[in-house]
Structures are given as C-alpha cells and as structure tokens.
Amino acid sequence: MRPTVHDIAAAAGVSLATVDRVLNQRPGVRHVTREKVEAAIRELGYIRDVAAANLAKGRTYSLVFILPASDNSFMYGLNAEIRQAILRSPAERTDIRTIEVPAFDPAALVSVLEELSREKPCGIAMVATDAPEVRAIVDRLVRAGFPIVTLVSDLTGSLRHHYAGVDNIAAGRTAARLLGRFLGPRKGEIAVLAGSMLVRDHRERLEGFTSVMAEEFPDLTILPVLEGRDDPEIAHMLVADALSRNAGIIGVYSLGAGNRGLIRALKEKAVDRTLTVIAHELTAHTRAALLDHTIDAILNQDAGHEVRSAVRVLKAKADGLAVIEAQERIRLDIFLKDNLP
Amino acid sequence: MRPTVHDIAAAAGVSLATVDRVLNQRPGVRHVTREKVEAAIRELGYIRDVAAANLAKGRTYSLVFILPASDNSFMYGLNAEIRQAILRSPAERTDIRTIEVPAFDPAALVSVLEELSREKPCGIAMVATDAPEVRAIVDRLVRAGFPIVTLVSDLTGSLRHHYAGVDNIAAGRTAARLLGRFLGPRKGEIAVLAGSMLVRDHRERLEGFTSVMAEEFPDLTILPVLEGRDDPEIAHMLVADALSRNAGIIGVYSLGAGNRGLIRALKEKAVDRTLTVIAHELTAHTRAALLDHTIDAILNQDAGHEVRSAVRVLKAKADGLAVIEAQERIRLDIFLKDNLP
C-alpha cells in the first residue's frame, strides 16, 4: 500500500494538519518541523494522490490555446484536434479555451499574453511567433509560475517549459535525404515551395534541407525559393510557372501549406516528366496525391498528438509532476503510400 | 458543473442507493425503476467520475503482460519499457506483472492463460503466438469479460479488444518501396534476412515486401530468405556467405533481429560495393550503423508507446470506457540519419 498523509504524520510525529501545511506550502510551520515532515515524506516515498487531491479541491485545469488566425489546412486540423480535446474535458478535468490572434503579429500575441497573466489560467499552449518581445513576456509568465508550452512553432531561447512540435531542421534534412536518395545519380534542379520565409518553421526546414543537399547531394541544385504564402492559388501559379520555364527541374520540396495548388500544377505540367516530389502535412489532398504517385513522400506532424501532449504536459507542470519525455516527443512522420494511417 | 449521483437520484425521483445499484449493476432494482434511472443518466449526461470511483473502491488495475522468453534486443527493450511502466504504477493505480512463456509454444501460452482465468486480473496484454488453440482461449476469456490486448504480434480473427503493434505487412511494403526508390534504376538482387518464417510478424513483413517488389520494382530480384533466427552469429555467417557468393546483391532487407551480425558482415564484405540496406528496430547498433552509412534506413516500432498504449487500453476496457483510437495507433517509424530521436 502506498503511504498516505496519515502515515507521514505518524512517522514524523506531527499532526495531520501540520503535514497538510507542509505539503501545500502553507505558513505556520517551524523550520525544524517542516524538515522532519519532509524527511518522513522522502523516507516513506510518499506521493500525493493527485486524483484524490483534485477531487478534494474540486479542481479543473483551465487551459488556454493561443493559435494564429490563419486558415490553412494544418491549422484547421489543429483546431479540430483541440475541439476533440474539449469534448474530452469532463473526463480529464480540463477546461480548454482557444484564443485566435492575427498571424505573425508579435504585438497582438504579447497583448493576449498580458491579459492572460491577469486571468491566471492553469496553463498556456501557444503557437509562438518568434520575436524578442514575445520571448520576454513568456519568460516573465514562466517566472511568475505559469506553465507554458509552445505548440507547432517553438520559441527558442525562452523559458517555456516544453515544445510540442517537430524539429523542423531535422524535417528539412530528412526531406533532402529522401529526395536525394530517390533521385539517385540524376543531376538537375530542385524547386522549393515555401509559405513564407518570415515563418520560423519554414526557415528552419529550408535550412536543414539546403545543408544536407549541399553536403551530400552536390549534383542537385536548389532553385530560389518560391514563396506561396500557404495559398493554393499562388502556389499553383508559382509552381506551374517554374515548371514551364525550367526543364531541368527533377525534384520538388514543398515545405509549407497550399499543397492543393502544387498538386494541380504538377498534374498539369509534369505528366510527361518524372518528378520526385516531397511535401509536408498529410491532408486529404496530399494523401490522394501520394496514392496516385504525384507525390512520393509526405512528412507530417500529428496535430492530435501535439494537442494531447500539450494538455498532458501543462497538467503535469501545473501539479509540479514529471512528464514522460519519450511520450511527449513529437515525431516526424514519414508517409509513403504503403504506411498511410 | 457536471452532474453527480445525487443529481441523478433527484432527477429520477429515487434514492442514492438505488442509483448506485443501477450504476454498479447490483440486483434488487425493479425493471421500471432501473429504466427511470437510466433515462435520468442519459438526460443529464451523467459521466461517472472514474477518479472518485477508484478512490472509493481503493481500486488498482492488476495487469499482466505475457512475453515470450526470447532475448533479442527488441524483447529486451520491451521488457525495459514494462519496467518503466511498473515504476509509474503508484501514480497510475496499476499493478503490473510480467509472465514469460517459451517462445513459439502455443500450449505453454494456453496454459498460462488458463491459469490467469482463475486469478482474474483486470487485464491481459500478450505477445500472441498465432495458433488456433490460442485464439480459442483468448476468445473464451474475452467472452468471460477479461480485457485482452495483443502486443507487438497480433492474433487476427480473435476477439481481442485491441492490437498494440504495427501493421507488419505495411512495414514490409514500406521497406520495399524505400529500397526500390533508393536503388533507382539499378538492376540486381536483394538479400532478405529474417529471424524465422515461423514467426507471424516476419512472414507478414516478407509478404508485404515481396508483393511491392513484384508489383513495382521488377528489376530487383529477391533471393531466398536467410533465416538467422534472430541470432547475431548466425546472421553474420549467412550474410557474409551470401555477399561473397553473390556479387549481384545490391540491397539488403533485414526484417528481424540479430542486426549486430548483419552489420559486422556488411563492414567486412561490402566496403567496396554500394549496398543499400534497410533494417528493422532501432538499437544502439543499428543507430550507429545508420550514422556511419552502413544502413540506409531503419524501420521501428516504439516499444514504449506500445506498452503505454496497452496499459491505457486495458484500463479503459476494464472501466468500459472508450479509447482515443488515433492515440493508440502504433506507427511505423522510419528513421534516416537525420531524424533520429
């Protein structure tokens, strides 16, 4: 049987009330007494029964998800997963709410965080916009005791407790190696379609991609990046244009959203040539394209896993508990047509 | 506020005791009364507070993991993950125990299951050996109300509640496509190293592998399977022999364990030729081989995820709760040297 507060009280030779004061860091305990109790806790290996504690407190974890107001299909999926989490709320003692902020707008994000600091939720998950002022307020909130995790897009160098997202540099590197290996000995040019070079994830993917390409696949030349702004129409235009203009293109890496446009362009312009294509994010469109061989591989991050992980980590941090690191690591999924879920 | 048993009692116009009798399917409630209570439960959307219930019951979930007594590094890792789960037991109200049975021995497995049926654990996770008599007793236990999940190796056609493992046919198909694409236009022969064709996982991987090879990569010929019995020494011998004998080998697929021997053979015999190699299971050895380019890709199943998933599913089934399907799906991880964890 695991020890209870009663056992601690008996072992430390104090009353239940004193144990309670120590456990919940309430005032009114002399230093020596507190040490006695803490020693007993350590010796007996006492672990607070979180379920019972939450029951007694009537606690619910109020969590806030801050998301950019961009309507690409990845964010759409992320939203859907949060709604799923909200449906599970009663069973998980959570009370989840989302706040939309304009995308790429550090000031807006900062002001939302300011407001939250007054409201005192139990935890905050945010798709970070990488800016010094955001880092500053995140650090301030963390120091003030708020559990904070970044979601999908990290805030490196900040004090955030956890990052629930993939390593985008590794994703870019993986894309490069896959593309390089799939193309084998062929020489030629690679078109890269990104959303915007202002977005950190995209910059990082490109960085990883170019470095592996340069190191290991010198026969492949990367063309200037096409910035499709995650918009299918623009993506279509840019890719179609590049393909008609340049007959030397033998591979495409799409590291952002707007793949619907990419796929259309490929079907129009590339039926006759063997193009190797790698794209990010598994959606209905990319899945179909993978199955009909328009795309050769899809790199994906599981939004459901990211949301569930963020919730678990925030709850654990709110209770001062440890997380299972391996469980919270978001993997880079590589999908070929054979291992689709 | 979510409704409690008190609210149900008030709404149904019965006493707390009656609600309890209905909720815990105790006798002594007239049919009409039971219906009244059930209606109230539905109308108010009552969900039992599992944490409070477990507290009241003093419940711990006694779970049994049945594992084959084979000491390859995957099973070793699986064991380690179970030990981790045991360490978490106090916080998770679980009481986990493992039972080793001789590998590939249906009779032994059946007798262990027979015994467990008397002991009445809350749930059983088992690495299944695929045999009719095993299926029969699993079905009997499921019908008797035991939650049962298969782990790593499934028992198709049985009534087991869940399978915590990868789709091995998809794994084989994925391996074939990766190998085929990596080899590009080259023609040649492929060596396949398996543990034993008596193991279902291995048979399925091979099945997936050969079918994609036949369909899509006709220039690649699969040589007769080398059965290394998951033993590094035997694997080394078989692969070294095959490589010296056959100069036409340009690719290797290792779908079982014993990769240490494979890697040694590759380093001895294949330094001069460019061989493309795909192996299963990420271990210290395969990881090193991936990093030094001896192996080109590793397919992996995350034993930690499998164990945690099995525990979650068994607990949920024991309580008659739903599981989050997407969370319990075990993915086939594809590791290149760039996305290693």
Next chain:
DNA sequence: GATTTTTTGATTTACGTACATCAGAATTGG
C-alpha cells in the same frame, strides 16, 4: 388478507486529500 419476497429508502462509513477553525502549546520579546 396475511405472509413472504422483492424492491427501495435512509443512513453511515470509507477512500486520500484539502482546507478551515479553534484551542492549546511552545517560543519570542520586553
């Protein structure tokens, strides 16, 4: 209609923790 059986109600205790109150003890300051 009396008797037996079944069904229901009322009440209590328990699980492990949180939190509040009040009295009493120990410590400190003057």
Next chain:
DNA sequence: CCAATTCTGATGTACGTAAATCAAAAAATC
C-alpha cells in the same frame, strides 16, 4: 515572568463515488 506572537494539534467538513446495513414500503404469493 507576563504578554504577544508563532507554531502545532485536534477536529470537522467537503469532494464524488462505493458499499454495507437496516428499516420500510411495495409487490407477489398463497
């Protein structure tokens, strides 16, 4: 040494559910 202050103990209630007991009511049986 007394008063003021700081600590500690004892006790009770609460959270939502389980489970047991015993009495009372209702239904079924004869």
